[in-house]
Structure formats: structure tokens, C-alpha cells
Amino acid sequence: MRSWFWAGPRRRLGSLAKEPSVVFVACFCAADVVWNKFVFIQRCRGLCMVPTIEDGDFAVILRRNPFKVEDGSIVVFTDPEFPHETSCKRLQHRRVANDYLRNSVQLSRTTVQRWKSKLDSGYAWVQGDNTNNSIDSRSYGPIPRNLIVGIVLYHFSAPSLFSAFGST
Numbered sequence: 001m002r003s004w005f006w007a008g009p010r011r012r013l014g015s016l017a018k019e020p021s022v023v024f025v026a027c028f029c030a031a032d033v034v035w036n037k038f039v040f041i042q043r044c045r046g047l048c049m050v051p052t053i054e055d056g057d058f059a060v061i062l063r064r065n066p067f068k069v070e071d072g073s074i075v076v077f078t079d080p081e082f083p084h085e086t087s088c089k090r091l092q093h094r095r096v097a098n099d100y101l102r103n104s105v106q107l108s109r110t111t112v113q114r115w116k117s118k119l120d121s122g123y124a125w126v127q128g129d130n131t132n133n134s135i136d137s138r139s140y141g142p143i144p145r146n147l148i149v150g151i152v153l154y155h156f157s158a159p160s161l162f163s164a165f166g167s168t
Contacts, residue, residue: 038063042076044088044155048128048136049074052155053088059155066148067122074152075126080140086149089126089136097125100138111141118142 044057061076069075071093079087097119101112119125123142128134137143
């Protein structure tokens, strides 16, 4: 009688697919690759993106090349002031950044010139939708594009998630 190893590739794979533990491990590995390389879910905290994203909403985030993200997209990036945290803001067009820098009274001339040169060299200007309650590029300047982790594909609130199950 032939051993399992010598049974031929088609028969070996067919018998492996019938094992529940092998199917579980294969599904787990596939989910891990998707989770780490393509998409993840994160809870958003704070009021900087209200009314677009409320405090406590969940966001489905697609990992993207930071240099291919379009202006106007909501991005998740590593916070430049707190590197162990991420922030969620809208990627603004350079025109918005230049308008702010031109009309800013609080910034010194050297700061404005430094921030403009960073914008010219490919940095990104991020800004919260709730301008009165947001710490963003108006506070810490343009951010390097390599800090951008991904874009928000979809966001939902926890109550809407649980309302499908009949809880109040």
C-alpha cells in the first residue's frame, strides 16, 4: 500500500482539504495576510472629523501607497506629535494649504516659508472637518507622506452595527 506522501499531488491536496484543522489554518493565514497587507478596522476617537465621522465610529481602512492618495480623501496617518498613535483627517489640496499660509497671522514668516517648501517637496496637508476642534497641519505643519497609513473606505457607528441584532 502506498503512503500518503506518494499518492500524487492531486490526491494529496484533495485529502488535505477534507481535514477541518487544515481548512481552518488556511483560512486563518489568508485572513492574516488580508488584515496585515490590505485592510483593517480602527475605532475613531475625538471630535476633529465631526460631522463626517463621529466620536466612537469604526472605520474600515484600506492600506494605500501614500503617494497615490487623492486630495479630499480621509486618511489615517501616524501622528507626528505622538508617534505611537494614529490620526484621521482629510487630505487637503495644496491650494487650501497655501490659502491658510498666506492669510495666517499667528505664524512667523520663517515658519510659513519652511512649510511652503515642505509642501513643494511632496509633503501632505491634513485638516479635520471640524476646524474649531481639530489639531492638524495648521498646528504642526505639513506631514511627510510616508506617515500616511491608508484611506478610510467606509465608516459606521457601533449602535448601527448592533441594531441589526435587535438590541436597543
